[in-house]
Amino acid sequence: MKRLLLPAVIAALMIGEVHAESFTISDIRVNGLQRVSSGSVFGALPLNVGESVDDNKLAEASRSLFRTGFFQDIQLGRDGNVLVVNLVERPSISSITLEGNKAISSDDLMKGLKQAGLAEGEIFQRATLEGVRNELLRQYVAQGRYSASIDAEVVPQPRNRVQLKITVNEGEVATISHVNVVGNTVFAEDDLTSLFELKPSNWLSFFRNDDKYSREKLAGDLERLRSYYLDRGYINMDITSTQVSITPDKKHVYITVNVNEGQKYTVREVKLSGDLKVPEEELRKLMLVQPGQVFSRKVMTSTSDLITRRLGNEGYTFANVNGLPEPHDDDHSVSLTYVVDPGKRAYVNRINFRGNTKTEDEVLRREMRQMEGGWASTYLIDQSKTRLERLGYFKEVKVETPQVPGTDDMVDVNYNVEEQPSGSITASIGFAQSAGLILGGSISQNNFLGTGNQVSIGLTRSQYQSRYNFSFTDPYFTPDGVSLGYNIFYRSTDYSKLYDSDVSYYSINSLGTGVTLGYPISETSRLTYGLSVQKDEINPGTYSADEIYDFVDREGDNFTNFKASIGWSSSTLNRGVLPTRGASQSLTGQITIPGSDLSFYKLDYRGQLFTPLTDTTALRFHTELGYGDGYGSTDGLPFYENYYAGGFNSVRGFEDSSLGPRTTPPKNPATYANQGQGYRDRENDEAFGGNVLITGGVEYLFPLPFVKDQKSLRTVLFWDVGNVFSTKCYLNSTQNCGDVSFSNMASSVGVGVTWVTALGPLSFSLGMPVKKPANSDPQVFQFSLGQTF
Numbered sequence: 001m002k003r004l005l006l007p008a009v010i011a012a013l014m015i016g017e018v019h020a021e022s023f024t025i026s027d028i029r030v031n032g033l034q035r036v037s038s039g040s041v042f043g044a045l046p047l048n049v050g051e052s053v054d055d056n057k058l059a060e061a062s063r064s065l066f067r068t069g070f071f072q073d074i075q076l077g078r079d080g081n082v083l084v085v086n087l088v089e090r091p092s093i094s095s096i097t098l099e100g101n102k103a104i105s106s107d108d109l110m111k112g113l114k115q116a117g118l119a120e121g122e123i124f125q126r127a128t129l130e131g132v133r134n135e136l137l138r139q140y141v142a143q144g145r146y147s148a149s150i151d152a153e154v155v156p157q158p159r160n161r162v163q164l165k166i167t168v169n170e171g172e173v174a175t176i177s178h179v180n181v182v183g184n185t186v187f188a189e190d191d192l193t194s195l196f197e198l199k200p201s202n203w204l205s206f207f208r209n210d211d212k213y214s215r216e217k218l219a220g221d222l223e224r225l226r227s228y229y230l231d232r233g234y235i236n237m238d239i240t241s242t243q244v245s246i247t248p249d250k251k252h253v254y255i256t257v258n259v260n261e262g263q264k265y266t267v268r269e270v271k272l273s274g275d276l277k278v279p280e281e282e283l284r285k286l287m288l289v290q291p292g293q294v295f296s297r298k299v300m301t302s303t304s305d306l307i308t309r310r311l312g313n314e315g316y317t318f319a320n321v322n323g324l325p326e327p328h329d330d331d332h333s334v335s336l337t338y339v340v341d342p343g344k345r346a347y348v349n350r351i352n353f354r355g356n357t358k359t360e361d362e363v364l365r366r367e368m369r370q371m372e373g374g375w376a377s378t379y380l381i382d383q384s385k386t387r388l389e390r391l392g393y394f395k396e397v398k399v400e401t402p403q404v405p406g407t408d409d410m411v412d413v414n415y416n417v418e419e420q421p422s423g424s425i426t427a428s429i430g431f432a433q434s435a436g437l438i439l440g441g442s443i444s445q446n447n448f449l450g451t452g453n454q455v456s457i458g459l460t461r462s463q464y465q466s467r468y469n470f471s472f473t474d475p476y477f478t479p480d481g482v483s484l485g486y487n488i489f490y491r492s493t494d495y496s497k498l499y500d501s502d503v504s505y506y507s508i509n510s511l512g513t514g515v516t517l518g519y520p521i522s523e524t525s526r527l528t529y530g531l532s533v534q535k536d537e538i539n540p541g542t543y544s545a546d547e548i549y550d551f552v553d554r555e556g557d558n559f560t561n562f563k564a565s566i567g568w569s570s571s572t573l574n575r576g577v578l579p580t581r582g583a584s585q586s587l588t589g590q591i592t593i594p595g596s597d598l599s600f601y602k603l604d605y606r607g608q609l610f611t612p613l614t615d616t617t618a619l620r621f622h623t624e625l626g627y628g629d630g631y632g633s634t635d636g637l638p639f640y641e642n643y644y645a646g647g648f649n650s651v652r653g654f655e656d657s658s659l660g661p662r663t664t665p666p667k668n669p670a671t672y673a674n675q676g677q678g679y680r681d682r683e684n685d686e687a688f689g690g691n692v693l694i695t696g697g698v699e700y701l702f703p704l705p706f707v708k709d710q711k712s713l714r715t716v717l718f719w720d721v722g723n724v725f726s727t728k729c730y731l732n733s734t735q736n737c738g739d740v741s742f743s744n745m746a747s748s749v750g751v752g753v754t755w756v757t758a759l760g761p762l763s764f765s766l767g768m769p770v771k772k773p774a775n776s777d778p779q780v781f782q783f784s785l786g787q788t789f
Helices: 038-044 054-069 104-115 126-142 189-193 215-230 280-285 297-313 361-365 378-392 546-555 668-676
Strands: 029-033 071-079 082-087 092-099 149-157 162-171 174-183 238-246 252-258 266-274 320-328 335-343 348-353 394-400 410-419 430-432 435-444 452-459 465-474 483-494 508-518 525-540 557-573 581-593 600-612 616-628 692-702 713-725 745-759 760-773 779-785
Touching: 029 038, 029 668, 038 054, 054 071, 054 779, 092 104, 104 126, 126 149, 174 189, 215 238, 215 252, 215 297, 266 280, 297 320, 297 335, 297 378, 348 361, 378 394, 378 410, 713 760
Parallel strands: 029 082, 092 162, 174 252, 266 335, 348 410
Antiparallel strands: 071 082, 149 162, 238 252, 320 335, 394 410, 430 435, 435 452, 452 465, 465 483, 483 508, 508 525, 525 557, 557 581, 581 600, 600 616, 616 692, 692 713, 713 745, 745 760, 760 779
């Protein structure tokens, strides 16, 4: 950058004409103003008409004018008793152009220049430009661009203006070529360097971007290295020096860390001191540190945290528990003392909710287990947070417990929530792969109008089904959490119109209504009781399976059944939608009661378990089991109550409902000509379902690269297994029926993505069959709106 000397001269040297003698100012005349107003000059000039001046006052006046920053030359002269001020203004900036910048956008650069005082119309000052140049270079160096350079050209323009041309040569980002640890004898160098976030360049660096040197990242890596030793007994470990060297071409970085490991220390004794407030034997149970163990700072601090939380459960929110190690160099042991300072017991002043723009405060407040006015319990505050997360209404829930100003024993509890779409996972608007285009409208909300009530109203038509339904559930029908729900529905289903399905052809019309009552038996589990009535009318198609005709011959085609159900469910999931920790399971029994046309029962179990592996990855184990049968005068489970497998929430990689027993192969279509319903050829055989369902699998949950918000997105690698079986064969020609055979289980592997949108969860999967039972139909790509996995 070209450097120009300031044209101004020290003020004392510029007033040579007036230093001879003092005089009284009769008038002040200002010359040379272009943009600066005379008022600004007189406001900065510490001299007035009628005032007597001398050399010192004139020098001070000159310095005051220079401090405004408006002028590059100032001369004070005398014409009789008139003070003459001759000024040369600094130029103004007419325009600024940027070239060569890519890593930092032009908009961001312009904002930074403007904040520093360099913008169109502003007064140009060389010192300001130099300061901005140095700051930009520091920013590029922070990005690892050590060869970056910045050239600023000042081009004079008419009317005392200048144009700034800033040319940036960003250079290349210097990459790490080697990370070396010197002085280690106990642990292998590869084990130590694997702790570092900074890595030498490799084929994964393009995705991880971990081969770019950063002073802040190196500081974090050194702390991880120090913690690694401290957690393994080396309390005197010291990082003696760190060298970071750059090659002459400024393209490669070498990092060398020198360590002094010291000796390994073990725990000699563990003591408690201070005002415990809790029986000592209870605190002893929380201690992870025991005599004889290798000393670990991590275990020491974890024990402090456990004791602090235990005191917090008793209201001592401001408790302070410090583990103080006392090393003994003679035998390389450590005496550890936990000093407990419980402080005052804190009480809750107010519980506040923020961010719930749709959900009513009352919906959140009824989930609270921490009460206002009671002592602040860490467990109850966290339990309340967990219950809010399990609602499924919020993407994220955060809690703060600030101290009430002016008190030393009062806190406020503030829950900050972020709303997310709460549409039901059974929403039926859109497009389903197995059902085709679904026309009509339906509303299914788990948080209807922010009240917390679950409401579903639907009028839906697809190519094979018409559905009209209304359901309502109030999860807090009583203040203590007893829920009440009721529903009414009508379904008309004609599988003969579902050309791409493997389900056997028939039609069924169903009309029903029911009521359910839920009762909480603990914080995480509840019992559900239900009673419903349903009327079903079956119409076999021209080319329906022989099994359907056989059932109609045995049982009839028109039924009214009364069903009673009881269920138990439990959930410790951390979130209501796309959880990552915890478990959930449910067991439901359903049976037709006296007065029904058919006598049958069904037992269903669902379970899932999330096991975190890291902060961003986890394993999910899941299963679904079902069994049904007839009793009394009904022989077996009615076929339209059968279980099916294949597709989403079952065994991905296979068509919906395509697994399990198959119907009797079709006879010559001509034999059905006298049925009078027209001709339609039935393909080979169709899935008929069964009375035994066994499915399960495992998923590996991992974050999708380049996506910041992972709370509305789930990406999994899955392995699914399962099938449907029938324990009774009514026709000798029915395929795959008989005893349950685990050797006939289908399995598949693949990848799946679920994205929670405003319309409901949108799910995709790519699955490849690993084991394909006879007559099953693979389907690699599957998608659905309204289902998650």
